Amino acid sequence: MPTRRLMSTVQDPPRILITGSLGQLGTELARLLRSKYGRDNVIMSDIVKPTKEILESGPYIFTDILDFKGLQEAVVMHRVDWLIHFSALLSAVGEQAVPLAVRVNIEGTHNVLELAKQYSMKIFVPSTIGAFGPDSPRDPTPNVCIQRPKTIYGVSKVHAELMGEYYHERFGLDFRCLRFPGIISSDSNPGGGTTDYAVQIFHDALRTGQHTCYLRPDTRLPMMYIDDCLRALWEIMVAPEEQLKRRTYNVTAMSFSPAEIAEELRKHVPGLEVNYKPDQRQKIADSWPMVFDDSEARKDWGWSHKYDLAEMCRVMVSNIRKRPA
Numbered sequence: 107m108p109t110r111r112l113m114s115t116v117q118d119p120p121r122i123l124i125t126g127s128l129g130q131l132g133t134e135l136a137r138l139l140r141s142k143y144g145r146d147n148v149i150m151s152d153i154v155k156p157t158k159e160i161l162e163s164g165p166y167i168f169t170d171i172l173d174f175k176g177l178q179e180a181v182v183m184h185r186v187d188w189l190i191h192f193s194a195l196l197s198a199v200g201e202q203a204v205p206l207a208v209r210v211n212i213e214g215t216h217n218v219l220e221l222a223k224q225y226s227m228k229i230f231v232p233s234t235i236g237a238f239g240p241d242s243p244r245d246p247t248p249n250v251c252i253q254r255p256k257t258i259y260g261v262s263k264v265h266a267e268l269m270g271e272y273y274h275e276r277f278g279l280d281f282r283c284l285r286f287p288g289i290i291s292s293d294s295n296p297g298g299g300t301t302d303y304a305v306q307i308f309h310d311a312l313r314t315g316q317h318t319c320y321l322r323p324d325t326r327l328p329m330m331y332i333d334d335c336l337r338a339l340w341e342i343m344v345a346p347e348e349q350l351k352r353r354t355y356n357v358t359a360m361s362f363s364p365a366e367i368a369e370e371l372r373k374h375v376p377g378l379e380v381n382y383k384p385d386q387r388q389k390i391a392d393s394w395p396m397v398f399d400d401s402e403a404r405k406d407w408g409w410s411h412k413y414d415l416a417e418m419c420r421v422m423v424s425n426i427r428k429r430p431a
């Protein structure tokens with residue numbers, strides 16, 4: 107690791123605000139960043155009532171992403187240097203609440219970009235495989251290709267990518283963005299995406315030995331274990347400017363279908379039964395990349411995943427088994 111990175115970690119910790127921090131990624135990211143930069147330098151925020159454990163784990167504040175003044179106050183009062191913008195409505199819930207998704211995902215992104223510009227903050231905004239559509243090459247999907255997504259979630263994420271890149275070009279904003287695949291973690295309640303089955307299948311397998319999947323058995327999608335996802339986020343945040351040839355990168359770890367993950371999971375839960383009842387999420391999945399080409403991230407700033415399908419299943423099963431019922 108370059109010395110510069112180590113120095114910024116140890117001597118001059120950034121103060122970091124995470125929006126939408128009580129979702130699937132935020133709580134885990136806060137834990138990781140607090141272990142690197144100190145408990146009080148990472149401020150979690152959301153509009154959701156936190157648990158006692160969250161309140162005791164470090165600073166937590168209410169911030170609605172649609173309230174620009176409230177965000178300004180949070181940034182000023184907490185002397186924020188990095189903004190990690192997680193607030194969003196995901197692909198499946200976004201289709202059920204389009205006007206709200208437009209506000210949270212698009213207006214919310216406008217607010218944080220403007221704020222980051224005004225207060226000279228470094229900003230990370232995640233994008234997704236959902237930023238591609240049926241006209242994109244799907245196997246593999248390269249970093250730069252046609253993007254005509256068919257969900258409001260995808261449309262809002264292409265908008266975020268373009269707005270962030272524009273603010274970088276126009277105002278010199280330090281905007282960094284990764285397009286994540288479906289993220290798998292032992293949180294039993296992911297946020298309402300099309301890839302959520304790949305989390306739910308573990309909980310169902312270990313609780314009941316039976317899972318009903320809302321996608322067809324052959325629906326192949328790119329995926330990643332949460333530890334790889336959060337490490338990728340941290341690595342791009344600390345990557346020296348000169349390594350970044352672009353502001354938005356594809357990252358991935360594996361691709362699998364429901365039938366393939368079920369087969370791997372049967373090594374741990376031999377009698378696992380899976381039924382298939384495709385619903386409206388099938389159409390979304392059919393428009394998304396099957397295999398994600400992240401060679402540019404690997405080449406430019408050294409991205410490399412650690413968890414493949416077998417290792418991810420092993421860790422997920424072990425983590426969920428350790429939890430109280």
Ligand SMILES: NC(=O)C1=CN([C@@H]2O[C@H](COP(=O)(O)OP(=O)(O)OC[C@H]3O[C@@H](n4cnc5c(N)ncnc54)[C@H](O)[C@@H]3O)[C@@H](O)[C@H]2O)C=CC1
Nearest residue numbers: 126128129130131170171192193194232234286288289297
């Ligand atoms: N989980 C995944 O598989 C992937 C996630 N991402 C992106 O990563 C980010 C985080 O994702 P998750 O944690 O999975 O999402 P999530 O749905 O679990 O969490 C989103 C959070 O945003 C908050 N939120 C909603 N409206 C808000 C508002 N008005 N003001 C402030 N906060 C509000 C919610 O309360 C929730 O805690 C999102 O931007 C998502 O698009 C990208 C690719 C994959």
Ligand SMILES: CC(=O)[C@H](N)C(=O)O
Nearest residue numbers: 196197234299300301
């Ligand atoms: C891949 C994503 O962005 C998310 N998990 C979703 O399915 O909406």
